[in-house]
Amino acid sequence: MPELPEVETVRQGLSRWVTGRRLAAVEVRHPRAVRRHAAGPDDFSAVLTGRTLGEAQRRGKYLWLPLDSGDALVGHLGMSGQFLVLPADAADGPHLRVRFSFADGDSQLRFVDQRTFGGLAVSPGGAQLPAEIAHIAPDPFDPLFDADRFVAALRKKKTGVKRALLDQTLISGVGNIYADEALWRAQLHGERPADRLSPAQARELLAEVVAVLQEAITAGGTSFDALYVNVNGESGYFDRSLHAYGRAGLPCDRCGAPMRRESFMNRSSFSCPRCQPPPRTS
DNA sequence: CGCGCCTCCTGTGTGC
């Protein structure tokens, strides 16, 4: 479940292992992986071959690698996407979608994706900020992020505060896991109406979002299973620090009450029934 | 235009 900390960990790995290298060949093994590349898989390979990769960039959960052509290779990991740096002779796994071979021949970059929600595309002229990403808000670590603007926008949303946190046009990078963690820390139930938060509550919630994302980056992200790993195939260890996500029935780390699980948008929300009382209307 | 629901995917776990 890659969210901002997991994607940032991958970005750091790409920066270390592929920045500055020249692509010798790009092999699309599954067309769905490049469905967002309008010109099709053959064009995807053609425009990338021979290009040199620049410094890996990230906004929210999107990644991009600027190219020396002025275009950019844009990627989203979706649910289960992985970028792996592997020896060229390593066996192909069953979920290999795209193989990037380098002119130096020392290792390969592979895009592997079990559930195929992730995808890659080349964004024409997108080296600075790909058009595919321009519609989402800056994430809270972006110098362009404006906390006052976020707080004001959040307090105008006619929806629950968790839905608002997951709205990538309001703040990017937050997914189901870190939304639940930030709400637990802020002692707010996710169905609390966003437009009824006080300015202080909204600022506190943002502070908790930033804190939990930063701590998770330091831990290398959250891994529940083999679906999230860094570019070297290693798991993150933030799962040991989770207070809400996946803890249904376990005692709240703050008050001891059994944590609850609720259905939300065809998925799950975890919260403490005592520390995070639901609003009366829901 | 804002909001919320549906859909795309596949592997794992569970219950009958």
Place this chain on the structure above:
DNA sequence: TGCACACAGGAGGCGC
């Protein structure tokens, strides 16, 4: 043992 089904969920797209 095998089958059916729930579940995991980011984000585009569409209906209201």
